[in-house]
Amino acid sequence: MVTRGFAGSLLVLLGGIVISTLPASTALMQVTVLQALRGSEAGRMAGLSVVLLGLGLHAAAWLRLCRDVARAEGRERDDAIALVRHATVVWSAPLVLAPPLFSRDGWSYAAQGVLAHVGISPYEFGPGVLVGPIVQGVDPRWMETAAPYGPVPLLFGDAVAGVTGNPWLLVVAHRLVALLGLALLAWAVPRLAAWAGVDPALASSVVLCSPLMLAHGVGGLHNDLLMVGLMAAALVVTVERGWVWGAALGGLAAAVKLPGGLVCIGIALVALPAAASLGHRVRRLVQVGAVSCAVLVGPGLLAGLGVGWVHALGVPGSVNVPLSMPTVLGGFLDLVAGWLGAGLAPDTFLDLVRALAQVVALGFAVRVALTWTTGDRAQAVRAVAAVTGALIVLSPVVHLWYFLWALPFLAVTRLPRLGSFGLLAAAVVSGVVAPLDSSLHGAYVAIVVGSLLATAVVLVLLATRSARERLEKIVGTQVAGRILPVTSPSEMRPPEVPGAVYRSVTSSPSSRKLRSSPSTRNGSLPPHDSSRNEPRWSGSGPEIVPDAHRSPVRTLAPLTVVWASIWAGDQYIEEYGGRDTTVPLSTTSTEMSRPAGPSTWR
Secondary structure, X not given: OHHHHHHHHXXXXXXXXXXXXXXXXXXXXXXXXXXXXXXXXXXHHHHHHHHHHHHHHHHHHHHHHHHHHHHOOOHHHHOHXXXXXXXXXXXXHHHOOOOOOOOOHHXXXXXXXXXXXXXXXXXXXXXXXXXXXHHOOOOHHHOOOXXXXXHHHXXXXXXXXXXXXXXXXXXXXXXXXXXXXHXXXXXXXXXHHHHHOOOHHHHHHHHHOOHHHHHHHHHOOOHHXXXXXXXXXHHHHHHHHOHHHHHHHHHHHHHHOHHHHHHHHHHHHHHOOOOOOHHHHHHHHHHHHHHHHHHHHHHHHHHOOOOHHHHHOOOHHHOOOOOOHHHHHHHHHHHHHHHOOOOOOOOHHHHHHHHXXXXXXXXXXXXXXXXXXXXXXXXXXXXHHHHHHHHHHHOOOOOXXXXXXXXXXXXXXXXXXXXXXXXHHHHHHHXXXXXXXXXXXXOHHHHHHHHHHHHXXXXXXXXXXXXXXHHHHHHHHHHHOOOOXXXXXXXXXXXXXXXXXXXXXXOOHHHHOOOOOOOOOOOOOXXXXXXXXXXXXXXXXXXXOOOOOOOOOHHHOOHHHHHHHHHHHHHHOHHHOOEOOOEOOOEOOOOEOOOOOHHHHO
């Protein structure tokens, strides 16, 4: 399983070198075989096929990993998280030195860092003002656009550019920073999963080493990975260290990419006491927002970059992508208006629908912050999942790697069966179709061939009978929420202290039968534990009549139970033939019992 995933990553690396954009001055471009492959249509199709095969192998290995950790029992269950982390390291290793895969954004990160290093503000000028190898891999559409990112990636790029000017090494350095976000997720996800009663190992496998994460987080080295890692860590730190530290990490996430600031809603909710008033909510939101904003703008002001990213936030929306629902709807309405001869200005409905969608997303975030339950850890995670999911759905521009925003928070939430199926399928599909994104922009033959190959891979992974059975095993365990010990006992391990020996303890069978508290419903049967020796019979009741003066639900106990509790004392009175139990659960004395005294019956 791990070996298969590693082989898939190697194939993605080899094929990615053929189909990815590389600077013309790169030494690798001087290799004759690579020149021949990249220079012919057949060679590029072969490279694309190798990439899709590698992604398919990795996806199959990942689904197998999910199934194994979901069904792990005994000692294997204790080691499941370690297995997931090991697989993540092994599968990510081949891509650490790879060029930016399935997107040219990595080359833009490197160029923007060089801009900051030479004293040119990336918030005012695009990479086009530079010359040389550093701009050879940048997408032409972003050559003259300002950076829409926060100060953190720019300051890091500035520091690395002072060490080397090699574009490939700069890209590798940015990938290492992205992997820091992956490490934060490896630390935070098991803790978040425990809050909601979700299997930490299964949640970790969905987040850390899914095809979505491998293709876009590791291969694409997008800033979104570092951002979402800081978001997850911010929630955990809020609970374990206090809301001030959590808000600082939330501001740092926004300083990577602005949507990271949405985690501040979850930070405020989990930091508030239960049933907090509206005024208390507003005060805490203001406090969290103040700390986060200070961390967001502070580094840029201290470094002299300022807050120019505010004016560049609309740069990603300058392109129309089919994954954005507002863009598709607005474009369709503009098309219909043109057919009807309405005479409207271009993109009238596009701009209108996008603006309305942003207002709806903002309103939903405000509603979550002001109305959702406070003081509940699981609810705070669901709040972050909801607001990030709403932003993805209503954003004017959506790329496949945007799904990383909500992935860790959905993976640690108890989803219904259909939702769990959807999450697994989305993680597979978004990873497998990664080569069809902007890396193949304009290559229509490659897009058609790639789409057919990707469809075949997805059908094999998700639609075959064996695939459906495998998904059912994963989802069935996830829905059941197997964070509690399974029925099979863990394997007995040797004592760790020198000289220690096993000790066998025998207990009465009845001591293993839990006494359940009576039901709180009038007239209903209380809970009853059944076993092979004592099954649950229809209409069976408790073994012991609850005492009406001790039962925690005495106010709701039926009248017959109260009478039975009173009359039950007669069996211990001497004149009625009562017996005193002197050795519990073993033998009984033949002596008659006596009343305990007048004080007992007061």
